[in-house]
Amino acid sequence: MANKKVQKAGKAAQSARSNPYVQKLIEDEELRQNIVQAYESARDAYGRLNTGKSPAKQIFDDKKLQKHVKDVAGSVRDVSVGLYEAPAKQKKRGGGLGRLILLGVVGGAVALVVSEGLRKKVLDALFGAEEEFEYTSTTSTPTPAGTAA
Structure with a gap:
């Protein structure tokens, strides 16, 4: 029973090592720093939001909270871009x-x-150049029969 668990854990570790996202996370120091920064900014924003005041009022009035939320958004964007680029390098x-x-x-x-x-x-x-021409009639207009004198 314990041997099967060890084998399952070995297979899971092997599949994690071959995953391009995990490889990118292991190799890229900047990506790891962005994840830590996003976590810390989110924790700080939550701490400022959890003071007992109205959350709606705090969101609009608290400049430090807005800065923390902006930092979280920027860090999460950087992390998502970094992770998105990982598989693109693997396959051409x-x-x-x-x-x-x-x-x-x-x-x-x-x-x-x-x-x-x-x-x-x-x-x-x-289709060739379009020919331009002017139409001139070669027939004369008939004169009415009753007006000949």
């Missing part, structure tokens, strides 16, 4: 050429929609 995504082609096609379509001059140039290149 391909498709650089495909993205470039897609971007070119979308950009060209937007340019055609927006620019009338460019649209005319493309149509002229594809």
Whole structure:
């Protein structure tokens, strides 16, 4: 029974070691400092909020509480960015050429929609220049039959 628990603990430790988030947490000192700073700022904010006064009044009036909340938000943002970047370094995504082609096609379509001059140039290149002509009638207008004298 104890041997199974030791084996389970070994497997859990091995899977934790291979987790990119845990690796990032172990290797990155700045990330750990941001976590500690977020915890301390949250603890300080909670301490200031838990004085018995109205929380709504404290949130709007207490500048130190606002500073602690702002520090917590900044630290949590830094931690989330740091953790988000961990798996991105592990796997490399391909498709650089495909993205470039897609971007070119979308950009060209937007340019055609927006620019009338460019649209005319493309149509002229594809189908030839548009011929401009003035229409003049070769037939004469008939005269009414009753007015001939």
